[in-house]
Amino acid sequence: MSAVSPLVRIAYPHLARREMLAFLPKTCPRLLDVGCNTGAFGEAVKQARPGTEVWGIEPDGGAAERARKHLDHVQQGFFDGSLSLPDGHFDAISFNDVLEHMPDPWAALHHARSLLTPEGVVVVSLPNLLHLDTIWPLLHDHDFRYESSGVRDRTHLRFFTRVSALRMFEECGYEVLSVTGINEQWWNTSLKRRLTYRFFGRWLTETKFVQYAFVARPARRAVEQEPATSSGMRLAS
Structure with missing residues (x-):
């Protein structure tokens, strides 16, 4: 059996991730979906x-082309300053299992700050x-x-726990x-494991979840300290 290189791109399904809809702001006229794949989440939002x-960013050309059938604006490329995106335009920016694929998710979060409205949030x-x-x-x-x-997706470059993710947002x-x-x-594991959770669930809570969903906004102190001409890439002190 031949080995599969971790560098080979995986063709992900047209998956709506409807469980993430609940984390969007109640008022969200404009959404940017980073790593939108084929546009399934944005399509679910519009429904x-x-x-x-809904705007989408997608590095894969084939997936971006499919996303254009569902979203209002789709740009092919990586989420950085090379893309033409309007500053202060988006009420929410979503990263649905995307940041862990990036070499520098910290830079992506910094870049997102400049694209959000004053009350905008990232949904991750x-x-x-x-x-x-x-x-x-x-x-x-x-x-x-x-x-x-x-x-353990073989294209993941970064790995997070709840605590380390919170530290990244703070940084x-x-x-x-x-x-x-x-x-x-x-719950669908062996009886031994179910009993373990029954008696030690308090200490094992964080092992139950495949993902964590975060809603975050630029900290007011950090925003006030950003120079007006900043690109959003500077660390807040």
């Missing part, structure tokens, strides 16, 4: 909230490194096996408004 203007889903199906092989088998999807000058464990998976 749930008719009239929402991040895979949870402490999920049971990842830490159990580490502890039991001393193994970390990359897969074609999930927490980038954000105030985290909410943190929610999503896509809970643990």
Whole structure:
């Protein structure tokens, strides 16, 4: 059996991620979906909230072309200053399992700040490194096996726990408004594991969730300290 290079791009399905709709602001006329893939999430947003203007950023040409059928504006490329995006335009910027694919997710979060309206937020889903199906092989088998999807997706460049993700937001000058464990998976495991969760669930809570959903906004102090001409790439003091 031949090995699969981690550098080979995975063709992800047209997945709407409807569980992330609940984390968008109640008032969100303009959304930017970073790493929009084929536009499934933006399509779901427009179905749930008719009239929402949805922009998408997608590096893969084929996926970007499909996304154009569903979204109002789609740009092919990486999320950085080379793209033509309007400053202060978006009420929300979504990163649905995207930041972990980036060499520098900190730079992406800094860049997002300049694109948000004064009350705008980032809505982020991040895979949870402490999920049971990842830490159990580490502890039991001393193994970390990359897969074609999930927490151990072979194209992931960064890995986060809830705590390390919160630190990243703080380092980038954000105030985290909410943190929610999503896509809970643990109950369909062995009886031994279910009993373990029953008696030790208080200490194992963070191992239940495949991802965490974060809603964050630029911290007021950080915004006030940004020079008016800043590109949003400077660390807040």
